[in-house]
């Protein structure tokens with residue numbers, strides 16, 4: 261039937277890679293090729309339905325929108341047919357010969373990052389059309405695009421390295437995929453087998469699916485059903501179908517509203533955080549429907565950016581059906597939907613946190629970063645988000661967290677601020693000098709382990725009108741909140757001795773310190789650097805410097821002079837006060853060492869070599885005595 265000799269094309273290199281992995285992997289679930297092809301057929305039909313809304317001239321306009329599957333056990337052939345948008349010559353090359361689409365690209369990236377564990381990954385991805393080559397010896401794709409002046413085409417390949425395209429005659433609009441099964445996979449051409457597979461994976465397809473002319477019972481638009489009619493199993497299956505997911509949903513929110521907009525929606529929180537696995541930034545995945553007609557499978561502004569991990573469906577009868585993707589981005593309707601959905605989702609999280617704290621805690625461990633991102637980027641929802649934040653603290657056990665409300669409920673009457681400390685771990689924070697004064701007074705401190713946490717504190721500034729304050733700040737009057745519990749403290753240096761020592765240290769350290777004072781905040785440590793800059797802690801300054809250097813930006817310059825505080829009750833400090841007169845040289849070395857040790861505790865010492873050298877010098881002097 262061909263009118264010309266077929267054109268031969270090589271698959272793009274990446275496609276060959278995918279084909280090689282798919283065909284030669286030990287992946288056992290060969291049957292998923294049916295799911296992939298039926299879902300492509302459904303997508304193409306959805307697109308046609310959408311095209312019909314705006315285009316008048318559609319080829320074969322009167323065809324029924326259904327998916328037909330036939331199987332011939334004898335010849336070992338399965339055919340999957342849709343009457344969707346079909347493909348033009350260029351689209352065939354683009355879609356079935358190159359990797360431009362999301363699924364396979366993510367698959368390849370994941371493979372690159374996973375190293376050896378390839379087999380597991382294949383099951384986690386829809387590898388799309390190419391999965392058919394797991395079972396097929398040859399595949400013929402007959403297709404006719406919806407455009408009035410199109411041609412009927414045939415794309416054929418055995419999946420080994422190349423494919424051919426030629427023109428044929430007599431095709432109806434849409435796509436017909438004829439799969440010649442490999443001898444060992446002929447079981448897939450049994451009617452019962454294929455029916456069972458479709459029921460298992462494709463129950464939510466929006467169009468009638470007919471196997472050998474008999475329509476299968478599919479579930480259809482789950483979101484329009486009454487909650488009481490839906491089983492948990494159905495929700496889970498729907499999530500997998502809709503999100504192309506391999507995990508179960510963590511929880512879901514099925515809600516309907518009539519005002520201010522008519523909405524029927526199911527939103528899912530996934531179990532796995534794929535960004536956390538290093539899969540790169542997630543794309544939004546809540547599909548937008550209007551009365552069961554798909555408007556956009558991944559609209560960008562339907563939810564705020566920081567909710568990009570949410571999956572599901574939103575159906576609003578208020579949307580104009582012919583809304584274009586472009587105009588949709590700025591539509592005030594979308595903004596309204598965004599507002600309602602975000603509020604509802606956050607409310608669900610609040611309820612989870614209250615009624616099922618373990619479920620929420622686990623969610624927080626996996627998806628907390630997204631909520632923190634929300635605090636730093638989304639002013640509108642900041643207050644709601646702050647209630648959902650969780651941190652370890654000096655009052656929680658290791659690995660357990662507290663909310664900010666609970667923190668405040670425990671705070672003594674006079675405490676007007678929320679204190680936090682950043683550090684790489686609980687033990688690092690608790691053994692540092694800054695925690696001592698809080699511990700001695702039983703004042704709770706939040707522990708911040710993630711780089712983003714300080715940005716969160718900085719952006720939010722306050723929670724319920726109590727400012728967030730880093731516990732290394734200069735001017736915290738802890739005695740005003742709660743007196744120290746230990747009354748049996750070693751005696752402090754006399755005032756004039758302290759003052760003389762401070763000016764000695766200041767003189768010896770010169771421009772490296774802006775000020776040297778004594779501090780009653782220290783308990784077991786001899787000295788500490790305090791943060792005079794309310795806006796930026798030392799950790800944050802360091803992080804921003806690293807970021808700027810990475811981005812090739814201007815150097816932020818060396819460290820600004822720091823404020824050093826010494827503990828007048830510490831034996832080392834007391835000894836130093838005496839040493840000043842008897843051995844000025846050693847006293848100078850020790851003062852310098854004191855500053856560097858305080859820098860280490862503050863995470864500020866970048867190059868320890870000079871400090872080590874000096875350390876040896878001191879040891880040498882002391883050991884000679």
Ligand SMILES: Nc1ncnc2c1ncn2[C@@H]1O[C@H](COP(=O)(O)OP(=O)(O)OP(=O)(O)O)[C@@H](O)[C@H]1O
Nearest residue numbers: 300301304346355361363364386387388389390435
């Ligand atoms: N039955 C079909 N009708 C029209 N176009 C199709 C059909 N099947 C596949 N295509 C086109 O080929 C492309 C590639 O399909 P493939 O199944 O490999 O990936 P995908 O559906 O885009 O992504 P994934 O399945 O991984 O989510 C599709 O995006 C679509 O444009």
